[in-house]
Structures are given as C-alpha cells and as structure tokens.
Amino acid sequence: MTTGGAPTVETIAERAGVSIASVSRVLNGHGGRPDTVTRVERAAAELGYVPNAVARSLKGGRSMQLTFAMQDIGNPVYVSMVREIQAITKAHGYRLLLHSTDAVVEDELAVLRSLADRTSDGLVICPLRITPEHLEALRTAAQPVVVIGSLPEDAPVDSVRADSVTGAEKAVRHLVETGRRRIAFVNGPADTVPGHNRQRGYRRALADCGLGLDPSLVATTDFTIEAGVRAVHELLEADPSVDAVFCANDQLALGAAQALHTRGRRIPEDVAVVGMDDTSLARASWPLLTSVDLGSAERGRIAAEMLLARITERDSSSRAPVRSETVTPRLVVRASSGPVRRGAEEETR
Amino acid sequence: MTTGGAPTVETIAERAGVSIASVSRVLNGHGGRPDTVTRVERAAAELGYVPNAVARSLKGGRSMQLTFAMQDIGNPVYVSMVREIQAITKAHGYRLLLHSTDAVVEDELAVLRSLADRTSDGLVICPLRITPEHLEALRTAAQPVVVIGSLPEDAPVDSVRADSVTGAEKAVRHLVETGRRRIAFVNGPADTVPGHNRQRGYRRALADCGLGLDPSLVATTDFTIEAGVRAVHELLEADPSVDAVFCANDQLALGAAQALHTRGRRIPEDVAVVGMDDTSLARASWPLLTSVDLGSAERGRIAAEMLLARITERDSSSRAPVRSETVTPRLVVRASSGPVRRGAEEETR
DNA sequence: TTGAAAGCGCTAACAC
DNA sequence: GTGTTAGCGCTTTCAA
DSSP: OOOSSOOOHHHHHHHHTSOHHHHHHHHTTOOOOHHHHHHHHHHHHHHTOOOOHHHHHHHHSOOOEEEEEESOTTSHHHHHHHHHHHHHHHHTTOEEEEEEOTTOHHHHHHHHHGGGGSSOSOEEEOOSSOOHHHHHHHHTOSSOEEEESOOOTTOSSEEEEEOHHHHHHHHHHHHHHTTOOSEEEEESOTTSHHHHHHHHHHHHHHHHTTOOOOGGGEEEOOSSHHHHHHHHHHHHHHOTTOOEEEESSHHHHHHHHHHHHHTTOOTTTTOEEEEESOOGGGGTSSSOOEEEEOOHHHHHHHHHHHHHHHHHHHHTSOOOOOOEEEEOOEEEOBTTSSSSOOSSBOOOO | OOOSSOOOHHHHHHHHTSOHHHHHHHHTTOOOOHHHHHHHHHHHHHHTOOOOHHHHHHHHSOOOEEEEEESOTTSHHHHHHHHHHHHHHHHTTOEEEEEEOTTOHHHHHHHHHGGGGSSOSOEEEOOSSOOHHHHHHHHTOSSOEEEESOOOTTOSSEEEEEOHHHHHHHHHHHHHHTTOOSEEEEESOTTSHHHHHHHHHHHHHHHHTTOOOOGGGEEEOOSSHHHHHHHHHHHHHHOTTOOEEEESSHHHHHHHHHHHHHTTOOTTTTOEEEEESOOGGGGTSSSOOEEEEOOHHHHHHHHHHHHHHHHHHHHTSOOOOOOEEEEOOEEEOBTTSSSSOOSSBOOOO
16 A cells, blocks of 8 residues: 555555565565666665664564663763763664663663563663662563673673772872872762772772771762762861862762862862762863773773673574673873872873 | 563463453553453563563554754763753653764764654754755654754754854853953854854954954864863963953863963953853863853753654644744853852852 | 565454 | 454565
C-alpha cells in the first residue's frame, strides 16, 4: 500500500518493480543483479528513503543504542566521561542515551531494570553508593552493564575504577613534601564510595608521613562549590594555622579557593589548595588548580570499550571472565600548590 | 512458544491462562474482570515481565525518545540546557538521546536527516551557524524540530532565541555606568550567530553611550578559556589603558580574569570583567563573575515544551502556527564589576 | 538471483 | 469481558 506516509521497503519495491526482499538485500549490500541494484537504489534515492530503525531493531534484537547513567550532568567529571563515551559509541554506530539519576537509588535501579525493555543494548553506570539492591539488579541485568566505580570483588559485572586512595595519598604527600604541615581535608559525604576512599587515602598519607590525624582539620560536606566555601571558612575560623587544603573534588577546591581569597589568604603562599578529578574547573580556577587526575576520560573510554566487547561477545557464544580495571591516578601540579611558582602550568607523574 | 528468552505477552498469557489480548489490556490498564487482572498481574510479576519497548514503538509509531543536539557537552551553557530538557522529557515519559556535533555542518545535517529513521519523536538542536542546507533540512525534517538559536523570519520551525544583542548592551551599559571608559570586547568567531549578535550589542551600546568604537579594543577568537587568556594579554600589551573587558561568554571571561591576575591587574579595581551566559563558571571564578544570563536553562525548558506541544499536536490534526520566542537577558552583577564591592553576590534585573 | 512468506512483540479492531 | 487476528516495517529463510 502506497500511503502518504514515509516510504517503506514496499514503496521502494513497487517503484523499482521488484519484491521487498530484493529491496532489503540491495539496501543491505547482500548482492543482486546489477540491474536490480541500480533500480532499487534509484527508487530509494528518489523517494528519500530512510530505513525504519525501530522495525530493524525489533527484527534484529539490537537497538544500536547504549545508555550512560550518572548522577548529574552538571558535574564536569561526568562531562568528560560523556564526551569520551559519546565519541566511542558514535564511532561504532551506536547512539547514546543519557540518564541523570541524581544519585537516587530508586532511579539507578529503574535504569538497570529498564534494560529489559530492549531500548538499549547496554549500560554504563556510575553509582555513588552500592546497595544490596544494586548488586541484585546488576546480577539480573537484562543487558551488559559496565560500572564506573568500585564494586565488591565477587560482583559479576565489568568495572573500571579510579584508585582514589592512591590519588588522595599522592596529593597529601605532595603537600607534605612542599612543606605543608597543617593539611585540612574537605570531603564529600563519607557514606559514598568516593568519599570513603578519599578519606582513607588522606589518613594513610598522613600516617606514612608521620603526621598525626587531627579530626578538627577534617570537614565532611557535599561535593559542591558552595559547600567548599562554607567548609573552609569554618575550618579557618576554628584553626587559622591551616597551611593547605586538600579537597575531595575540584568543585570543593574552587570553593576553598574562594573562601581563602575572601579571607585574604594568598594561594599558594599562605595556603596551598589541591583538588581531585582534574576537571575543566582546574583550568578555570585562579590560581590554576593542582589536582589529581583520576582518569575520568580514560575511565569513560575503557568503560565504553568493555561494554562494546561484551555486546560483540554476545554473538560469539564465548564468554570472557569478568574484568575489573583500575586507572592509575596522576598528580597534576599547577600554581595552587608548591612552595615556588615556576610558571603557568607544570605537570608531573 | 515459551523459549528461554525474555518473557513476552505470550509467556504471560500462557501462565495466566488468558489470551495475549487480555494481557495487553490489563498491562495497559484497559480494564478486565478483577479475576483476570489479578492473574495477569501476578504472572507478569512472577516472571519479571518488562514490555518490549521496541515492539511497542513499532506498533505505536512513537519511540518515546527525544534528541538533543548541541556543539559540545563540555560547554557549561549546554550542560544547563541538557539538564533542563532532560528533566522535562523525563517527566513526560521520554528518554533523551544526546548528540555532539562539534559544530560540524555535516553532523548537524545528519542528525536532522536521521529523524526519518523513527528512532526519535523530535529534536532540539542548537546550530551555531545556519546554512541554506540547514534551512532545507529543517523544512523537510521528518519529525518536529525546535531550534535553540536565531532563525530567519520565514523559517518553518519553532525556535527559542536569546536576545544577545540586548544582553551585550546591558553588559556594556553597566560597565559605562560604573565608570568604565576603555571597554575591550573579547568575542568568539564573528561568523557564528552568537558572535555576530554580541558584536552588534557591543557596538550599539557604545554608540548609545556616546563612546566611540575603537577597533583595537576588539578581539575575535574562539569561545574558550585559553583563547580568552591570550586575547587579553594581547589587548593589554597593545593598550594598557583598558579598564574593562566584556567577554562574549563565561569561558572567555574566565580566561580574561586569569590573564589579568597574571599581569597583576586587580579585578574589579583596575579592570572590570563581564561574561555572558551566566553558567556555573561564573560562580566558580574569582572574583565571582558578573555575567549576562541569556536564559540557557529557560531556553532549554521552552524548547522542550515547544517540542512536546508539537508532538501532542500531531495526534490532534490541528496545527498551530510557527512559534518563535525570545528570552529576555538579565544582567547578574557580581564582584568582578562595579566600582564598589558590596558583598559576595548581588543580583539585579 | 529472486519472490513468497514467516515472524520479531506488541496493540487494537473486530467478533463473540 | 475476552479471544482471534491483522499488521507496524523489516530481515531472512526457503523454494523456485
């Protein structure tokens, strides 16, 4: 039936005077007599035919769509992941679906469950916390899932994690080595995986360096600029001897810098500031922010590749063991730390 | 057939001892005898049934997906749009597909054309430039499209635009009113729509205020932090009398602030800085950045609503005329401008 | 090489 | 209220 709607294989078939099977074959490059090929291709071009991807998905069982779920696209750390994942999925012919979960467990679980609706061929997810429900949902996921973040050893899911314990250690060591002794720590919620690990790294580094842990130098708040501002005001109010502030992410660090500026403390002469994630904010701050690159872009890339590998594997009956990669953190020293300022930007391993 | 695969209406029907039609009805809330309803619901729950959204899309002709295409998710102005669009589409039961076009015309056109593949029920797109090919593609788009940006009067597409001419005017006037006279302008590419309009606003405001246009105070570069740094160094090198820098977006403004800090110029005492877009960067900068809010979140919201309206309308045969809304810019005065510093943050209309 | 036909999973007429 | 059935647009056997 040649309705007024969009052209279908049938429309093309009529116009080219062949069967719909031939149309499909030609359009998918499965051969045909030169004559047939020409006629079909011309008919398709003339009608501006575009295959219905939904019908194709239903038939083929793959949607050619992948999903990325993160807490909030407003956090630049996710932006760099999205950018990377987007590039890779696009290169492989997949579209990218985006989900903001606001770290609401229910939303995260809903995303996991919705994998069963066949809309998406796989998922990359960044859960801030891991509950038993998460593990159960991961176990029973209807499509391949890759987690960006830390998972229990026996979780049956591929994952890429940042080594934020080591990352935090590097930051604190760097501060100690450059002469700081009263190193405050501004952390996000301690019941999140990142918050927990960054705290461990801070403690470990202090211990290794022979510095005691002073609980009054530790603030636990949210992962935002505003929280960073408040926390540093309070820390300095309580203890003016602070000579460095280590922040659990760049947003907190930007807030810290603002509070210090407001109080007339010079960075880094009076107080050094170090952030984490090495997001675009580090290069937006004044002075340029020293930050620990936890490999967000790389984690995004690896996650996307792991996911694509699982999807490919699905066709080939073999099943690789669960993979778990850890990205090595890298301290990027910039002007906000260090005893001397030697230039605009300097990077070390 | 009860295969080992995912449960389908047929699986449920068998288990509940009813027909697939009853299953469909119950699951879609189209009534049924209480007894039937119970049995179907229980069977569905026991099997963990999730409807195949692809099959549903094929049948219903709607994918319940919307697409957002922008230049680069790394620009915070798009982040706030995405966030808003995401929230609205989600509330209406739609998923959001993301596309980064890198402002490549070919990519933008490809997104437009791919609307014909039925994957998406509509598109919000932010083209930086509008070519004749764009207009043609918009005219022939297979699904509703809303453009965020300026379009010719007769373009047959809904659009939301920022009034960046007025926005730029407000910024420049504010600088003049607070006593600035040598107002430099750091712009993005002049052949983009935003670049063009912001330049018009700058010129108009100078003229209105009786200040002459000094071409040596205008720099044209890219919309990035690094470009802002370079441009301001060059401007000040050439003319140290500059007492204000108006930047065509916040990223340029952050760059400007860095260059000024590096050169030991105090902000705002020596040089005032004003940005545009009022992104999260404005609150990440030191001092807090005065910026013109061009309503990115609001444009996102309006665009999403316009799109949903068009989609709804498709069912109801009526066709509303093409809409074109303009969002009123709002100057948000913060510490980086103004003769006096009266607090951390102060907003005016 | 080609065409006829089955069927992916679902919804909605239509008949009972 | 319920079951039977057609069909959304496509790919892919299976025969010819």
